[in-house]
Amino acid sequence: MTHSSAAIPDHVPAHLVVDFDPVAGPEVTEFPPSAMNAFRDSFPIFYTPYGGGFWVLTRFADIKAAFQDPETYPQQGTLNTSWTGTRHIPLRLNPPEHHAYRKMLMGMFSPRRLAQMEPLVRRVARERIRVFARSGSCELVTDYAISLPAATFCGLLGLPLSDFPVYHEISWGLVYEAERLRREQGEETAQKFRKELLGRVEATVADLIPRRRSRPGEDIISFLLKAGVFDRPLTDDEIVNIATLMFFAGTDSTAGMIAYSFAFLAKNPAHRKKIVAEPGSIPTAADELIRYHGFHHIVRDVARDVEVAGVGLKRGDRILLHTGGANHDPAEFACPGKVDLGRKPAQQLTFGTGIHRCIGAPLAKLELRVALEEFHSVLPEYRITDGDDVEYAGGQQKILPRRVPLSF
Template sequence: MNLPAELVRDYDHVSGPEIMDFPPAAADRMRDAGPAFWSTAHGGFWVVTRFEDARAAFQDPELFPQWGRGMPENPFSRTYIPLNLNPPEHHAYRKALVPLLSPRRVRALEEVVRETARRQLAKIGPKGECEFVEDFAMTLPAAMFCGLLGLPLDEFSVFADMAFDLIYAPAKVGREEGMEAAKAHRARANKKIEDFMRDLLARRKEEPGDDMISFLLGQQVHDRPLTDEEVFNISTLMFFAGTDSTGSAIAYSFAFLAQHPEHRQQLLDDPSIAPRAADELLRYHGFHHITRQVSRDTEFAGVPMRKGDVVLLPTGGANRDPEQFEDPNTVDFSRKASHHLTFGAGPHRCVGAPLATLELKVALEEVHKVITDYRIGDAGIEYVSGQSKTIPQRLPMVYTPVSSSVDAAR
């Protein structure tokens, strides 16, 4: 593509140095390139830098339909329902999912998450140190998923282990054994999750209950029941979408609080601000790079885009747009509801956004009842990248041990 030099940047949202420095702010540092620029990484793609343009792209699935292959391509990806579908087909499947988030179900799931947080704090509190991602952050969405599936809370570790094996372990294998070994490891982890979900689907068909799979087996789209393959597809997507992203949002938030004790003190002084704090921390730590594909030649964000071009919509950059947010690079727990783009916008806005926000709120409330003086350990934060996000892989935490497991569970 023949473009002016000022529109071309070497921006790698997967492994570039700006990403590995602090992922949520990486795209914000490219704002001087203008409303949009062309990246030469991974075959080339457009990057949109402004909030209004990103939101407009999210809200226009006709001009910017879903890009299901990922950037770079994932060899294990499939067309997930409803994530990779476009309107009007997308609407029918999304409508079938909405009742899963009824107030009654959300209240029940909150108790599952809160009890899990307390149990984990009872384990790690007396130790005075923990690996926060594995020992706490990832356990809450795993427990949430357990609740959705109607499985005993004691089984949440199964999902935590599978999520860790799929998302984090391949990076370690790649460093030690090479990329082919990492791909093989991810393929095995992917199959393990799919085998588990297919087995659970068969069990729920025989003995339905008050759970997500049983609910989906009773739903209809286009005046017909969902097929077994569609139920499997949706349930597996809920696992992939609802574990690592939410766990990472919790990890990012506590990493920030560990480095900014004045903000932590605000939560200690007034726990009622947890909902506002959760929303602001989610805005500040937007870490997704969402992809779309241009459906026809057009001019958008001041640049000429051609049919077939891939467009990257970094939520972190949009959430730090000074034209949308006053002093955007400052965390302000008194900020009014911001309508940030961490969960996207338009017809594909994350259906699980209320659950993810709830999990972060519970984490903020429960941790600060027990552990109040945590800091990041000497090893520091380690990030791992994928197609659409860069997330904390390791977050060592050090703190004053609580006197007993009883204190941690209070």
């Protein structure tokens, strides 16, 4: 991609301008999580004119510091800033408003609630594996990875699992069909498509509110109806907002973690055999696979003039925090490009850190663990289908596997 020099602000030094596309650049399409490796030694920070222009941080320490400084870098920006037209709670809120909502929502992901969800996740995993186990092949993303978070969403809302295909279709559309439309027909068409899909989720949640108000249960809508902020109950609009955010934020990220993990294990049989031989190692292995496959690239606004890695940023600039870049920084991790399934858990930034750390991270990790346990108990031997390979697709602040063709 070629950019006009007119798009570059006057305060950006020319030697720090790099033609980097975080969605479809060659460093990204080769293997998204390690895209920053091509720049880190030469550029602790650089500027790309892509998407209106932003600074890209490449080192763990600087990325972590930015995540932990919401006053300087408030949570507002995205690569495509208005794709839903909604200020999602608490994702797009900043202190002090953010604190009240997040504190209230933490109860939705308590250990007790996660324990209640695990049987459902495990049941769905087994049912999906049963569908393709005897066929000798599957497309991991469609047949398995998206299935678990879509079904989990049904469970969280107290919907019957018979509704699962609907949310499987919506999940696929939000991530992959919308990205195809963006490439082929432009951002406006993709935005319209995403909003239509999210409208279906919003309508479902809105319909559930009066039903849960009269007959509460253990689901998220019932939880939100009992909760409140600022000494008042949540409004119906707030409940719809929060529940819809949980759907689109949790589905693609969780599916992406599952897809990345199986793609790696399909290409690395020694690691796969370790998991099969030692199923008790899967929780630690999952942490390492999450580190290695950091795939979010979070965009934040710059609220005040600040210096990063010796470079002056101005109020109104934007920064990109590449979690894969942080997780592959050799200054923080020994041999970061090597997957060590026995690596002791260390702070990694796939879920972010600070006040905006992903609130659903415990549930996502549970789903990945169950996905690995159930699949390997039935299909211990598999590989990338001969003559085929993993394909990636870029979207909203993340790059995910679009296809993972497996044979077994």
